[in-house]
Amino acid sequence: MNGFTAFFKKEWLEAIRNYRVLLLFSVSALFGMMSPLTAKMMPDILANVKVEGMVLKIPNPTFTDAFVQFFNNFSQMGMALLLLVFGGVLSQDLVRGTLIIPLSKGLSRHAVILAKYTAALTLWTSSYALAALIHYGYTLYLFRLVSVKHLFFSLFCLWLFGAFLLAVLLTASVIVRGSYGGLFVTVAGLGILLICQTIFRMERFNPLRLASENMALLSDKAAFDPLLTIAWITAGFILAALILAMAIFKKKSI
């Protein structure tokens, strides 16, 4: 067993004992179940809060409405959860000094970064897949199936955005000290991306579109090709962030 697999196993064990696995899986499953149900119940809920003298005309919810709920939940609460759960992924180890012993015993520093990222990525992937599967099953049962374009790609975009967030978080945690430094830098970075998108209209290469245009993609309002370009760029960003993290971590005094 080399350093990478040993550290990868340790990361998973830590995730289980830290309740990360419980949190991610149960909240994902909750989102998966709640999204189609909220879409289905929306007319009934709104009917109950009817205001006197106001007539609410609500169209019957459809297959795509369930996905609106799903993407809403996951691009906001889901990403916040991801950041909170993985916020201290490397910073905590650096602050507590738990990495000193394994590193001095000959564990490669690259293996630490790679194993941490792979563990976080597998955890995120499996919980997202669980949510998507549950959501798809419920939606198929509750709604009439409508053929929508680029369904898988749209789901993939949100997943890729999560992977991007994790890579940025890891790199930020390498650069900034303090137990929540990486988290703050990542949130600040997200804020900058948001400002770029909304105020300066820098949209062509903005990874944020991966998490904001999923519905537009499904309803064919957004073009497929530009998003594919952004997906490739984001993959490049992830790779660059990891290489940067490894390079800085190699030189960092712990």
Next chain:
Amino acid sequence: MIQNYLPFLIPIIVLELILALSALIHLLRHQSFRFGNLFIWIIIVLFLQIIGPILYFTIGRGEDA
């Protein structure tokens, strides 16, 4: 109207209960927090559905001694 959705609501309620109870058991057994006190966290965990247990496990929980 609620009866129609009951089979779908039960798993959601069960999952929320599992989250809230695991957080409650954990905080009663450890009773150490980064900030706030026992009473505040019990309220948060039990009455803020989904978000409460997330907050407790990610930022509220103290170090395991």
